[in-house]
Amino acid sequence: MKQTARRWRQRVTRIFYLASLIAGGMFCGASAFAQSPEKLELRYQGWASKVLYPELAEDLGYLAPIKLKWVGNTISGPQDIQAAVTGDVDFGGAFNGSIVKLVAAHAPVKAVISYVGTDKDTNGGLFVLQGSPIHGPRDLIGHKVGVNTPGAYEQYLVTAYLEKAGLSKDEIDKVVFVAAPPVNLAQLLKQKQLDAVFLEDIIKDKQLAQGGATLLVTDYQLFGSFGYASYLFTDRFIAQNPNTVRKFVDGTARAIEWAKTTPRAEVVARLKKIVEARHRNEDTTIVDYWKSAGVGGKGGLIDANDFTTYIDWYVKNGVLKQNQVKAESIYSNQFNPFNQSVASH
The missing domain is CATH 1.20.5 (Single alpha-helices involved in coiled-coils or other helix-helix interfaces)
Incomplete structure (x- = not known):
């Protein structure tokens, strides 16, 4: 027994x-x-004279074995994320407010990493020519303000500037927003075709260095440090290619942190090398004005406030209804290696 x-x-x-x-x-x-990506090539749109973090990640070897396929440039975040929805590209990036509007229109997308933000070193600003009669918010009534695309981040910032100064909706409606490519805005200001222009990060810093224009306000002065644009994929793409998305976010997050922790001169040299090597007839001097990564969360982690700010603003202005869109339904940090809740599992 x-x-x-x-x-x-x-x-x-x-x-x-x-x-x-x-x-x-x-x-x-x-x-x-x-660890094996389902899709080894990601189609995307670039920005003239700029190196995107996924492009930097690929150059650093962080995306391997995934390769990026450039299909052309865009000057508009809303156009870029619309291209992702229609399948013309695999991922797109835009101002978070534009992503809010896209989700409100029932587009099945998810923001996965922040890639543009503002801090004390890297920020955007509103310029007028030196000697311009425009000295403050109220002086902009009836004048033309250049932005990269209607209804996106730059227009939001200028509108917020006017609202903070106490201008009424009717007065703000009299400010004329004119869309033009970001790299052309400063020239249009010099030619007096525009009365004021909003320039972002390194393009703004190049304008300051060249002189001839007066800076009225920066986004950092208005709101402090925050992330304001994110990359997204469609829900379908994520469901079919979760490992590819994870690798993309991982590589991009690591590239952001590389830019934050590497000496500035080394970062600028790398960015210039990337721009020169792609032979797209771009202004390579713009990258000389790079100062900092300009991304709020570590590794591009998204904060709920990166979206609730614009949800609340749209509700206030009647663009959205109360509770029409929830921030948690717009973004996810689940693929980001710097997300502690993911890293601990």
């Missing part, structure tokens, strides 16, 4: 041992599989 009991215990032990080996093998196999 004792021998029978002993043999039974031995059999049970062997069963549990074998089961643990099988489970361990399955787990390791799943981990290995999880």
Whole structure:
């Protein structure tokens, strides 16, 4: 009887041992599989004279084995994310307010990483020519203000500037917003085709260095440091290619942190090398004015406030209804390696 009991215990032990080996093998196999991207080429649109963080990530080797395929440039975040929805590109990036509007229109998308923001070193600003009669918000009534695209971040900032100064909606409606490519805005201001222009980050800093224009206000002065644009994929793309999305976010997040922790001169040299090597007839001097990564959260982690700010603003202005869109339905940090809740699992 004792021998029978002993043999039974031995059999049970062997069963549990074998089961643990099988489970361990399955787990390791799943981990290995999880690191294999389903799609090895990602189509995207670039921005003239700028190096996007995914482009930097590819150059640093952080995206391998994924390759980026440039299909052309855009001057508009809303156009870029619309191209992602229609499948013309695999991912797109835009002002978070534009993403809010896209989700409100029932587009099945998810923001996965922040890639543009403002801090004390890197920020955008509103310019007028030196000697202009425009000295403050109220002086902009009836004048033309250049922005990269109607209804996007630059128009939001100028409008917020006017609202903070106490201008009424009717007065703000008299400010004429004119869309033009970001790299052309400063020239249009000099030619007096525009009365004021909003320039972002390094384009703004190049204008300051060249002189001839007066800076009225920066987004950092208005709101402090924050992230204001994100990359997104469609829900369908994420469902079909979760490992590809994870690798993309991981590589882009690491590139952001590389830019934050690497000496400025080394970052500028790398960015210039990337721009020169792609032979797109671009102004390579713009990257000389790069100062900082300009992204709020570590590794591009998205904060709920990056979206609630614009949701609240749209509700206030009657663009959205109360509770029409929830921030948590717009974005996810689940693919970001710097997300502690993910890293701990």
